[in-house]
Amino acid sequence: MLSSGKQILMDAKQKGRCIPQFNINNLEWVKAIMETFSILDYPVILGVSESSIKYMGGYNTVVGLVEGLIKDLKINIPIILHLDHGSSIESCIKAIDSGFTSVMIDASSYDIDTNIEITSKVVDYAKHKDVMVEGEIGHIGGSEDGIKSNITYTNVLDAIRYVNETNIDLLAPAIGNKHGVKDLEPQLNIDLLKELNEKIKIPLVLHGGSGISDEQLIKTIENGINKININTELQVEWSKKVKEYIINNNEVYDPRKIIGAGIPAIKDIIIKKSNIFITNKR
Numbered sequence: 001m002l003s004s005g006k007q008i009l010m011d012a013k014q015k016g017r018c019i020p021q022f023n024i025n026n027l028e029w030v031k032a033i034m035e036t037f038s039i040l041d042y043p044v045i046l047g048v049s050e051s052s053i054k055y056m057g058g059y060n061t062v063v064g065l066v067e068g069l070i071k072d073l074k075i076n077i078p079i080i081l082h083l084d085h086g087s088s089i090e091s092c093i094k095a096i097d098s099g100f101t102s103v104m105i106d107a108s109s110y111d112i113d114t115n116i117e118i119t120s121k122v123v124d125y126a127k128h129k130d131v132m133v134e135g136e137i138g139h140i141g142g143s144e145d146g147i148k149s150n151i152t153y154t155n156v157l158d159a160i161r162y163v164n165e166t167n168i169d170l171l172a173p174a175i176g177n178k179h180g181v182k183d184l185e186p187q188l189n190i191d192l193l194k195e196l197n198e199k200i201k202i203p204l205v206l207h208g209g210s211g212i213s214d215e216q217l218i219k220t221i222e223n224g225i226n227k228i229n230i231n232t233e234l235q236v237e238w239s240k241k242v243k244e245y246i247i248n249n250n251e252v253y254d255p256r257k258i259i260g261a262g263i264p265a266i267k268d269i270i271i272k273k274s275n276i277f278i279t280n281k282r
């Protein structure tokens, strides 16, 4: 069964722990992530973007796939299924009604009043179903799903107002982090994170975890980040391995072998990254 994220993230906040989110694209990714976290014996959040949901067939398909694998693979660790960057109230409602246990409403491109209004409607709907809601204030920016946008750093007073008025469970601030592949490692504003952590009592989320050094990631966990999203790094490594496999095995046409060639790379990255999340289970 899928787990509700609320208690797990509140515990993480209390203990200074971090629960990772890895984004999923297909059956193979879900399986690889679940199997690896089972070995690590640690909870994981499966993030799904709207475009991935569309690619896989729809909200019900994603829930069915994830729940089916939990049963068939006898997965005993908590698995949270999360809509990543939900772009509208309707999309969050669809996810909640289909069985997602966590949603992000991203109204960060609107003015703060509109962002609060949209986010509050999602929180109202989600609270009756024990679904966790993440919101964004400021704008993280970078490049995701082919859409590019600039960073607007989170304003602390806006963030306090946003959290108080919406009652969200998790806040994703913009502290210099960016989505997608980066030419240069972003330098995160840890002072801003510290200030947000002092003034906001809910768990904080770092988006764009790919391409940020382990040292910086650990610093964010030490200063209030309880969820880190990683996506691009897995995609880059997976595609490298698949391309290599095709070049070296030109005669192979079995899709399972071609897609599967990238899976060990995904597992390796998760194991490597687990040092950041799971050191002494923090």
Ligand SMILES: [Zn+2]
Residues within 6 Å of the ligand: 085, 140, 179, 207, 208, 229
């Ligand atoms: Zn993001």
